[in-house]
Amino acid sequence: MSQLGLARLQFGITTIYHFFFVPVTIGMAVLLAILESMYVATGNEEYKTLTKFWGKLFLINFAVGVVTGILQEFQFGLDWANYSRFVGDIFGAPLAIEALAAFFLESTFIGIWQFGWEQVSKKVHLVAIWMVALGTTLSGFWILTANSFMQEPVGYMLVNGKAEMKSFGDLLTNPQLWVEFPHTITAAYLTASVFMLAISAYQILHKRNPELFKKSFKLAAVAVLITGVAVATIGDQQATHLVTAQPMKIAAAEAIWHNTSDHAPWTVIGIVDSKTHQLKDAIQIPDMLSILAYKRLSGSLQGINTLQAQDVSKYGAGNYVPPVAPTFYAFRVMILMGVLMILAGLWATIRIKGEKFLNNPRMLKVLIWTLPMPYIANSAGWIMTEVGRQPWVVYGLLSTAKGVSPAQTVPALDIWTSLVLFSAIYTALAVAAVFLFKKYTDLGATPAKAPVEAEGDGYLHVI
C-alpha cells in the first residue's frame, strides 16, 4: 500500500475507533446529569444508585474516549504535515479552543464527580456532572467547527498558497457547521440513549432489580424517540444543504451518474456498478429524491458526470469523483439504522404506559439488539461524510494527496509501524473495555456502600 493509502487507513481506523467511545461519553454525561438532578430534586436514593451504576459504565467508556483523543490532537502533525501547514492557520484555532474551553472543563469536573461523592455537597456534585455534560458537548462543537471547514471552507483567504483565517465569525457561522453539529450531537445523545435502553432491557429481562431499571428504561425510551426523530430531521436538513454545498457528495451518495429528471426517484436500495455507471436491481420511491433535496415535488439533481466536467473546468484535469459505492451504501446503512432506532424508541415509549414493558420478554429481547445500531450508524455517517468528500481533504482547496506528510520525513514503513502498534493497543483496550462493560452490567446496581477495606495484602473489592 502506498504511503498515502497507509496514512488514510491509519486516520480512518483510529478516528472511527475514537468515535466508538465519544458519542456515549457526550450523551451519557447528559443522561447522568438528568438522573442525578432527579436524585437531588426528589431525594430518592434509587436515582443515586442508578447514577452510580450508569456512572461506572460511563467512566469505563470515558477512559478509552479520552486516551484515543490524545492521538487525535497530534495526528494531523504525524501523517498530515502538509495539510497542517496549509490549513493550520484556521484549523488549529478551534482545536486549541476545544482543549482550553472543553477538555479542561470535562476533565476537571469528572475528577470532582468521580472522587467527590463524599467531599463536596450534593449540589456541587450535581453541578460537576452538568459541567462535564457542557464540556463534552462543547468539545463536539469545536471539533466540528474544524471539520466543517474541511467540508465547506469559509472565512479564509489564500496567501502564498496557504489558507489563512480572514474571519473567525465566518467559521462559527459556517452553514455546514449548523447542520453538522446538531446532527452529530443529537446522534451522540441518541447513541447513549440506545445504550441505556438496551442495557436496561437486558437487566429487566434477567430480573436484576427491575424496579430500579424500569426508571432508566423509561428515561431512555423517551430519549431514544425524541433524539432519534431529531437526528433524522436535522439529517434531512443537512442532506438538503449538501445538494448545493457539496453536490458531488450527494450525487455519489445517491449513485446518480446522469442528471435526473425533474421527478427524481429515491433509491431505497440497489446494487452500485461503478464500471457501467449504473444502479442495478434498484427499489425506488418516485419523486422522493426531489422532495428530499428541494422540499417540493419536483426538481432535478446533477449527476456525477456533469459535476466531474464542471470540476475539470474549475480545477483543471483530474478525477473529482469520490468512491461511489461506499458513499452510497454507507448513507443507506445510516438511514436504516436510524429508522430502526426510532421504531424501537417508539415501541418502547408506547409500552411505558402501565409499565407493560416489564412483562414483555419478547420486546426486551429485541431492544437488547438495538445496542450495535448507533455504533453502525455513527461509523456509516462519518464514512459517507469523509469518503464522499474525496478526493479533497479541504473541499475545493486541497486534495488529500497533497495533504500527506512528505515521504522523506514520514516513510511508509513508519506509518506501518505505528499502524500496527496502534491497532494492537486499541484491540487490547477494546477487549478490556468490553470485559468491564459486561462485568459491571452483570453485577447490576446495588445501593451505594463504602468500599470494603483490607489491610495487608488483601485486595480491595470495588463493589
Add this chain to the structure above:
Amino acid sequence: MNLNILWFILIGVLFVGYFFLEGFDYGVGMIYQFLGHSDTERRVALNAIGPTWGANEVWLITAGGAIFAAFPEWYATLFSGFYLALVLMLLGLIARGVALEYRSRHDKPGWRHMWDWALTIGSFIPALLWGVAVANLVRGVPINGQMNFTGNLLTLLNPYALWSGLTMVIIFIAHGSYFLNMKTRGMVSHRAKQLVKPMGYIGAFMVLVLLIWSSTLSDLRLGAVPVAVGLISLILIAAAVVAEGHNRSRTAFFMHGIGIAFLTVSFFVALFPRVMISSLNPHWSLTIYNAASNAYTLHVMTIVALTMVPIVLAYQVWTYWIFRRRVGTKTPLEY
C-alpha cells in the same frame, strides 16, 4: 511585545504547567507499585493523583493545540519529524490513562499487575521522551529549506538528548516522591520520603551535567541567560532536598516543582526566538515569525486565551482545594 512573542510565552507557560503537574503524576506512576507494598497502599498512592491527573494532562493537549493554532509550521515539522518518538509517547499515554481507570475495576492479581506495569511504563516513556525532545529542540535537528525534518529516530537518540531524557525521568520520580510524601499518610508517605533524598541529589547532579553540556553546545547560542535560569533551577532542586530534611514537605514539593519550572523556562529562553533549530543551515530554522499563523489568527486566539486561562486556572486550583486532605489507608477510597 508583539503577539508572536506572547504566544511563544504562552506555550512556554503551558509546558511549565504540564511538566510541573504531570511531572509528579508521571513520578507517582513510575514508583507507586514499589512504594505500595499492599494493594491498599498502591490504591492510596493512586488516589492521591486520581481526581486531578486528567486535568493535568490537558495541559499537554492544550500545548499541542496552541502550537497548532499559533505556529502551524512548528506543529507540522515537530510532529511529522519526531514521528516514531511521538508514536511511542502516545502509546505510553494511552496505556497509562486507561490503566489509571481500569486497574482497580477488577480484583484478580494478574489483571492488576498488568495495569500496574502499563501505568509504570506508560509514565516512564513520556517522561523520557519529553526530555529527549526538548534537548533536540535546543541542540538542533536536520531541517531542510522546506521546513521538513530529514533525520530519523536515531538522529534524536544522541547522548545529549538521552541524558536530558534520563534527567527528566529522575526529577519526575523525585517530584512524585515529594508529592506522595506531602499528599499521603502512613507507610506510603514514609517510603516516599526515603526516596526523596537520593532522587533529589541524583536529579540535581544530572541537571548540573545537563547545564554544563548545554552550555558547551557548539555555536554559543546558549548565552548567559538560559544558563543562569538553569542555575536557579539547580539551586531550587537541591534546596528542596534540604527543606525535606527539615520536614517541610509542602515547601519542599513546591521548591522542587518551581525548580522544574525554571528548567523548562531555561530551555525556552535558549530557543527564543526560534522554535526549532536547523542543524543544516541556521537560516532554515523555524522561528516565531516564519512558523506563525497570521496576525488575525493570533489576535483572535489571544482574546480567547486571555479570557479562558484565568477561568481554567480558577477551577483547577479549586479542585486541588477540594481534594486537599492527605490520603491514607483509612480514607474512604473512591473509584
